[in-house]
Amino acid sequence: MPGDPQGLSRSALVLARAAGDLADQDRALRRGSAVATSGWLGAAALAFDAAAGGHAGRVVHAQRTVESLGAAIRAYSTTLEALQRRTSSLLGRRRALTEELRAARRQAAAGGATGTTAQDLSARIRRLDDDLEESQRQASAARRTLTAALDDLRPRPTRRVPPRPGARAGCTSLPELAAGGAVTGATAWQRRIPTVPVAAGRRAHCGPVRPVLTNPFHHMRTGPVGPAPDESPGHRMQTGPVSPAPDESPGHRMQTGPVGPAPDAPGRRVGTGPVGPLP
Amino acid sequence: MTALSTDPGGLRDGARTMVAGGGDALSAAVVVALRAVASAAGDAQLAEAAGRAADRWGAELTELEEHRRGFVSRLHTAGEAYAEAEASVIASVRRP
Numbered sequence: 001m002p003g004d005p006q007g008l009s010r011s012a013l014v015l016a017r018a019a020g021d022l023a024d025q026d027r028a029l030r031r032g033s034a035v036a037t038s039g040w041l042g043a044a045a046l047a048f049d050a051a052a053g054g055h056a057g058r059v060v061h062a063q064r065t066v067e068s069l070g071a072a073i074r075a076y077s078t079t080l081e082a083l084q085r086r087t088s089s090l091l092g093r094r095r096a097l098t099e100e101l102r103a104a105r106r107q108a109a110a111g112g113a114t115g116t117t118a119q120d121l122s123a124r125i126r127r128l129d130d131d132l133e134e135s136q137r138q139a140s141a142a143r144r145t146l147t148a149a150l151d152d153l154r155p156r157p158t159r160r161v162p163p164r165p166g167a168r169a170g171c172t173s174l175p176e177l178a179a180g181g182a183v184t185g186a187t188a189w190q191r192r193i194p195t196v197p198v199a200a201g202r203r204a205h206c207g208p209v210r211p212v213l214t215n216p217f218h219h220m221r222t223g224p225v226g227p228a229p230d231e232s233p234g235h236r237m238q239t240g241p242v243s244p245a246p247d248e249s250p251g252h253r254m255q256t257g258p259v260g261p262a263p264d265a266p267g268r269r270v271g272t273g274p275v276g277p278l279p
Numbered sequence: 280m281t282a283l284s285t286d287p288g289g290l291r292d293g294a295r296t297m298v299a300g301g302g303d304a305l306s307a308a309v310v311v312a313l314r315a316v317a318s319a320a321g322d323a324q325l326a327e328a329a330g331r332a333a334d335r336w337g338a339e340l341t342e343l344e345e346h347r348r349g350f351v352s353r354l355h356t357a358g359e360a361y362a363e364a365e366a367s368v369i370a371s372v373r374r375p
Contacts (some may be wrong), residue, residue: 002321011319014312021305025347028300036293036354039286044357048350057348061342062336066309069332073316081320142320150316150328155339 001084001139008077015070022063029056061156079142087135094128097121115211287365290358294351306340309333 033052037045101121108118313333333342 004319004321007315007319011312011315014308014358018305018309018312021301021327025300025305028297029347029350030296032293032297032300032351032354034293035296036290039289040357041285045285048353048357052350055343055350059343062339066336069313069336091353143320143325146320147325147328150313150332153332154335 001080001087001135002138003080005077005081005084008073008080010068012074015066015073019063019067019070022059022066025061026056027065029059048166058156058158065153065155069149069153072146072153076142076146080139083135083139083142087132090128090132090135090255094125094132099127101125185229285361287362290354292369294354294358297347297354299350300347303344306337306344309340310337353364 029052033049033056037049040048101118104118104121291347313329313336317329317333319327320326
């Protein structure tokens with residue numbers, strides 16, 4: 001059975017080390033980028049961050065894939081070594097049985113009664129041949145598996161995002177943000193989300209957005225909401241759990257989320273879901 | 280977002296940290312290992328697949344290394360440029 005398991009094992013070890021080096025590179029890249037961009041704001045910082053994020057995604061993919069290649073080669077090497085040992089042992093036994101069979105046939109030809117022994121030896125040789133064939137099948141299957149792994153474990157294809165018409169430096173669209181960066185859709189890059197001032201709520205702006213809380217009770221609401229005491233009606237949709245507003249009359253609206261007992265009927269009921277006006 | 284608030288030292292520290300990741304001979308080591316697989320495979324198809332993988336990964340790791348050097352170089356350049364700009368502004372406001 002051809003192949004050099006020791007040589008394959010050495011290659012697998014080199015690939016495992018290379019995967020470790022790529023992991024070190026990824027860590028250094030992330031640490032370096034974090035150190036560099038912690039006090040760096042503006043279009044250049046955003047562009048650098050996005051490009052470095054895309055590069056880090058490729059490095060991580062390379063690290064995992066090279067590691068998988070090493071593991072596949074190591075697995076093939078182990079299988080090949082075991083099958084070579086088994087094949088060698090089977091061939092040795094077959095040679096011995098063939099010698100015995102020849103001797104038995106010589107003895108039979110000389111007039112000795114060894115017919116049963118010759119038949120038995122022939123059957124044992126056939127079983128060994130079957131075992132040898134099975135070993136060859138296993139070796140072929142292992143070779144096919146490794147061939148497929150070598151062809152399938154590829155580098156990540158680079159995806160280039162065409163520049164948006166009229167794009168300004170420093171602006172990142174929401175789909176690009178959702179995809180993980182402005183340059184490539186690679187690993188999400190850790191970067192602080194800047195706080196958007198409350199006054200910015202009425203303006204279009206670039207970059208990630210924080211929810212703007214204007215409810216005086218600091219609660220978020222779900223669904224259409226009535227006028228809050230200090231807001232003009234109907235200007236915004238809010239999300240989150242609902243708490244009864246003490247200064248609003250019940251029954252004028254549908255509420256979602258947990259509802260506690262009404263203040264004027266303690267303990268009479270606990271309602272869930274939409275509630276109507278209390279009697 | 281055009282505001283600029285930059286620490287030139289931080290940029291140069293970042294570049295140094297990236298360099299510390301090493302990996303200069305990575306591409307060559309992987310190519311040699313995969314070529315060794317091709318010669319140790321004992322099967323023509325497997326050897327061809329290992330050869331293709333060696334070409335593919337050699338190119339990818341070389342490109343990754345070039346990109347890494349590019350990031351380091353750009354960080355260093357940015358650090359130098361911001362430091363020069365800062366020094367120039369400080370010198371100009373100190374002039375009578």
